[in-house]
């Protein structure tokens with residue numbers, strides 16, 4: 045089958061997004077600049093293009109520091125989790141206590157009123173942590189040789205996460221804190237918080253035979269603060285943009301909707317919004333007429349592209365859907381001689397909200413050693429290549445051509461198996477997010 049996907053063309057989008065524009069956290073001027081670039085590109089292809097705007101509660105760090113004050117003095121480079129907890133300009137001082145993980149066994153009154161240092165933080169037992177009232181958190185990176193990551197959250201969710209001033213530090217700095225016997229530290233984390241507008245950018249290629257059947261193909265274009273996000277996810281966005289060009293040229297029997305998702309890093313905001321709107325419209329239509337055929341019924345599949353372009357790496361696919369969908373990717377992998385590790389599982393990205401409202405999703409991604417630097421300033425274009433994009437892009441193009449754009453009948457059932465739906469519910473519960 046002839047393929048048109050051009051890795052060099054896709055790579056140019058990464059250069060624009062991750063080098064020229066750079067960090068583009070949701071709601072920032074760079075986020076808008078990136079959205080305008082993507083919108084302009086879709087329009088230049090002659091596709092009907094629009095944006096879906098929404099508000100996020102966000103902010104940025106203004107001051108952050110970590111100092112050992114007893115029994116020796118030393119400043120340590122850190123990244124403040126500005127939207128989780130904050131301090132005044134004077135900071136907080138306290139006694140350090142090290143725990144291996146945030147498993148229940150370690151969450152004892154021992155941590156009450158102290159600054160907890162750990163390299164095993166998990167998204168569980170948040171309630172128990174709250175109950176024990178620690179004074180602050182120092183999160184040590186899990187892997188050595190990577191810089192502290194730039195995570196954030198949404199400050200209205202403080203009540204769930206706790207309002208502890210928290211900083212991330214490197215594995216090496218964490219190790220020396222313990223080895224040198226630091227007992228008391230001072231933490232400063234100050235931030236500004238505000239509401240900002242951001243957007244999804246949507247472009248539509250109308251189907252020639254079954255225009256009412258829609259397949260959504262997308263990747264998030266936002267980043268965490270101060271991080272260029274070359275692999276995560278200028279890479280996936282670039283593949284979605286190049287696929288838009290390819291299918292505009294090839295045509296499609298079904299409607300293809302190419303979407304650059306906004307504010308994924310804040311908690312899948314753009315895709316949650318899209319899925320929620322589908323669900324609300326569906327409910328409203330079916331209250332009037334239970335036989336109504338809605339856009340939710342007609343949105344057949346979501347193809348998601350998140351984390352792409354690493355030259356050294358391997359290919360991954362996460363499927364949330366029936367096994368025929370999984371087999372279709374496995375078969376093409378065997379046939380094409382391009383290895384994909386195909387799993388039926390939840391991938392923490394923009395396909396999941398679709399599956400939460402009953403639409404199957406397939407997430408393509410690139411696994412690589414560089415993924416340990418994801419969400420740090422080291423996620424840069426130097427590790428990526430047009431060739432890696434082209435291999436992955438041509439595979440997705442072939443798979444889409446076969447089953448989506450050219451097939452006479454859409455082959456994949458519009459259902460999500462119960463066991464996977466349970467995993468989606470657990471995923472949302474872990475993040476303390478309502479289902480869309």
Ligand SMILES: [Zn+2]
Pocket residue numbers: 264276277308350351393
């Ligand atoms: Zn991502």
